[in-house]
Amino acid sequence: MTFTPPAAFSTRPTLRGTFGMSASTHWTATATAQSVLERGGNAFDAAVAAAFVLHVVEPHLNGPGGDLVALIRPAGTAEPVVLMGQGPAPAGASIEALRERGLDLVPGAGGLAAAVPGAVDAWLLLLRDHGTWDLADILAYAIGYARDGHPLVAGAAVTISRVADLFREHWPTSSDLWMPTGSVPAPNTVVRNPAYATVLESLAAAALPVDDRCEGIDAARHVWMAEALPRAAEFLRTPHRHADGGDHPGVLTVEDLLGWSASFEPAVSATFRGWRVFKAGTWTQGPALLQALRLMEPWADARIDPSTPEGAHTLLEVQKLVYADRDAWFGDADDAVDVDALLAEEYIDERRALVDGTASAGLRPGSPDGRTPALPPLRTEAGPVTAATGEPTVDRRGQTRGDTCHLDVVDRWGNTISATPSGGWLQSSPSVPGLGFCLGTRLQATWLLPGHPASLTPGRRPRTTLTPTMLTRGAEIIAMGSPGGDQQDQWQLPVLLRVLVGGYEPQQAIDAPTLHTTALADSFWPRTWTPLGAVVEDRIGDDVVRDLERRGHRVRRAGDWALGRVSAVGRDADGLLWGAANPRGMQGYAVGR
Incomplete structure (x- = not known):
C-alpha cells in the first residue's frame, strides 16, 4: 500500500x-x-x-x-x-x-x-x-x-x-x-x-x-x-x-x-487502473468523475492520496477543472459536449498540465471539441460577477434546500x-x-440564459446532480453512490482512490476523512460559487489544512464527521459479496449475509 x-x-x-x-x-x-x-x-x-x-x-x-x-x-x-x-x-x-x-x-x-x-x-x-x-x-x-x-x-x-x-x-x-x-x-x-x-x-x-x-x-x-x-x-x-x-x-x-415515461439508456464509461467505470451521460454530472479519474491515471500513487497535503491539493485542483467543464458543457442538449471528446487523450493531457502546486482562482473550462466555452454569470455576495473573488451571502445548504x-x-x-x-x-x-x-x-x-447546454428548455431534462456509479473488472463489481448535490462524485472520488489504489477496505475508505471544492457553479438556487473554497473534515489533520492554506485554498473546517455519505456493495474476484455504508449522521447502514 x-x-x-x-x-x-x-x-x-x-x-x-x-x-x-x-x-x-x-x-x-x-x-x-x-x-x-x-x-x-x-x-x-x-x-x-x-x-x-x-x-x-x-x-x-x-x-x-x-x-x-x-x-x-x-x-x-x-x-x-x-x-x-x-x-x-x-x-x-x-x-x-x-x-x-x-x-x-x-x-x-x-x-x-x-x-x-x-x-x-x-x-x-x-x-x-x-x-x-x-x-x-x-x-x-x-x-x-x-x-x-x-x-x-x-x-x-x-x-x-x-x-x-x-x-x-x-x-x-x-x-x-x-x-x-x-x-x-x-x-x-x-x-x-x-x-x-x-x-x-x-x-x-x-x-x-x-x-x-x-x-x-x-x-x-x-x-x-x-x-x-x-x-x-x-x-x-x-x-x-x-x-x-x-x-x-x-x-x-x-x-x-x-x-413522458421513464426509460433505459446506455451508460458511458472510462477505464482507470484496470477497472471500467460506468456513469450516466452528460444530462447528469456523472462524466465529470470519469474525467477526474482519467486525469489522475498516470500520476504516482502518492500524488493522489487524499490523506496527504499533496494528494488533497491535487484532488481539489482536478475537481475544479472537471466541474468547470461540467458547468460549461453538460446538459440535455444537442450542443452538450460529446463524452468521447471530453475523455480524449489529447484533451486530458491538456487539462492535466494545468494542475500545479498552487490553488487556482478562476473557473477554467476547456474546449474539448474546439468550441469556445460559455459560462453563465457567476454569483458571489456582491451579485453577478465574472472575477474570481468574493463569497456567497447565502448558506450553501440554504434554508429550504433538500438533499x-x-x-x-x-x-x-x-x-x-x-x-x-x-x-x-x-x-x-x-x-x-x-x-x-x-x-x-x-x-x-437550469439557466434562464439561451444558448447554454443546461438552459431551461421545454421538453429537455434539467442537468441533474444525481450520479450513481458502477465499476467492473472481470468478475468483480462495485456499486456505489452518495447524497450531496454537487458533492456526490466529489465524495465518491476519495473512496474510489482509497479502495482501487490505496488498498483500503471499502468501509475504511468510506470512514476516512474527506474533502471537496466549492469553486464551482452551484447547481441549486441561488446558484452561487466560492472561488478558492475548500471544505474539509477536521480529521484530515492540521498539517494538511495548513498546507492547503499555504497553497492558496480558502479552507473551511466542517467538523470531524460531516462530509461524505457514500454507501456501496460489491463482489470480489472470488465471488464473495460485500457491503459498506456511511456512519455520518448515524442513519445509513449496510446489511447482508
Whole structure:
C-alpha cells in the first residue's frame, strides 16, 4: 500500500457473505431491501421496495414527486445500463415565460420549478422489466410505514423546523401534513402519511385484476401518470410562495405528464487502473468523475492520496477543472459536449498540465471539441460577477434546500443496482391535499440564459446532480453512490482512490476523512460559487489544512464527521459479496449475509 494507512479504528466492518448485500442512507430501507432478498426476491425487487420506503422515511431527502438515476446490471450481462427517471421541463416552462415574471433564476422552492416527476414511473419500469415480484407485495412495506407510522429521523425534524414559518404562513397544506399539532415534531415522533398510503394502495389495486404481471404494473403506471400526478399539477396552478419571495403558479400540465415515461439508456464509461467505470451521460454530472479519474491515471500513487497535503491539493485542483467543464458543457442538449471528446487523450493531457502546486482562482473550462466555452454569470455576495473573488451571502445548504438518498443492492445471482433517488422533498413545494407529497424543483438546475447546454428548455431534462456509479473488472463489481448535490462524485472520488489504489477496505475508505471544492457553479438556487473554497473534515489533520492554506485554498473546517455519505456493495474476484455504508449522521447502514 502506497497510500497513508487507514486509521486503526473503523466504525464498523466491511460486511461479507454469499447470499446478498443491501446498503442505503436509512436503516429501514436497508432492512426492507434485505427482507425482500430473504423472501426470494432479486436485487431489483429489493431496490424498488426499499425506494418506496425511502419516500416515507426520508421525506426531506426524496419523494414520489422527485426523480431518479440508477445504474443496473442484470446477472449475466456484460455492461450496466442507466435507468432514466429524470423528467423534462414542461411545455410552459420556458426562459421567456419565467423572465416575464421578473425572474433571472428558476426558484429553488415552489411549483414553478417542477419538472415532470420521474422517480415512481422509473421504479415501476424497473420492477416490470427486471423484477420478479408482484407490485402489491413490493408496496406493502411502504404502505405499512405510511399508514401505521415510523419514527421521524432527526434530519427530517430539523428540516421541518427550518421551514415551519413558511408552512404556517404560506403552505398550509404542508403544515397540516408535517405539523398536525401546530408544532414541529421532535425526532423519533411517530409520524404517519395515510394519504400517500392510499395512493400506493390505488397503484397496487390497479395491478391486481390484471392476469399478466407486466401488464398489471403498466396499469399502475397509468394510474400514477394519468390520475395521481394530474391532481398535483392542478393544485400547484394556484399561485403560491416561491423561494424568490413571490407568488407564482406552476405550469406542469396533464399533457406534459402523459407525454413522458421513464426509460433505459446506455451508460458511458472510462477505464482507470484496470477497472471500467460506468456513469450516466452528460444530462447528469456523472462524466465529470470519469474525467477526474482519467486525469489522475498516470500520476504516482502518492500524488493522489487524499490523506496527504499533496494528494488533497491535487484532488481539489482536478475537481475544479472537471466541474468547470461540467458547468460549461453538460446538459440535455444537442450542443452538450460529446463524452468521447471530453475523455480524449489529447484533451486530458491538456487539462492535466494545468494542475500545479498552487490553488487556482478562476473557473477554467476547456474546449474539448474546439468550441469556445460559455459560462453563465457567476454569483458571489456582491451579485453577478465574472472575477474570481468574493463569497456567497447565502448558506450553501440554504434554508429550504433538500438533499438526496442512495441505495445499493447485489444479490446471490449477480444482479446489481446503484440508485440515487432525490427531489420532491417535503420543502420543495406545497404538499398536495389527498396525495401526501409535493412536486420537486429540479428545474432550478437550469439557466434562464439561451444558448447554454443546461438552459431551461421545454421538453429537455434539467442537468441533474444525481450520479450513481458502477465499476467492473472481470468478475468483480462495485456499486456505489452518495447524497450531496454537487458533492456526490466529489465524495465518491476519495473512496474510489482509497479502495482501487490505496488498498483500503471499502468501509475504511468510506470512514476516512474527506474533502471537496466549492469553486464551482452551484447547481441549486441561488446558484452561487466560492472561488478558492475548500471544505474539509477536521480529521484530515492540521498539517494538511495548513498546507492547503499555504497553497492558496480558502479552507473551511466542517467538523470531524460531516462530509461524505457514500454507501456501496460489491463482489470480489472470488465471488464473495460485500457491503459498506456511511456512519455520518448515524442513519445509513449496510446489511447482508
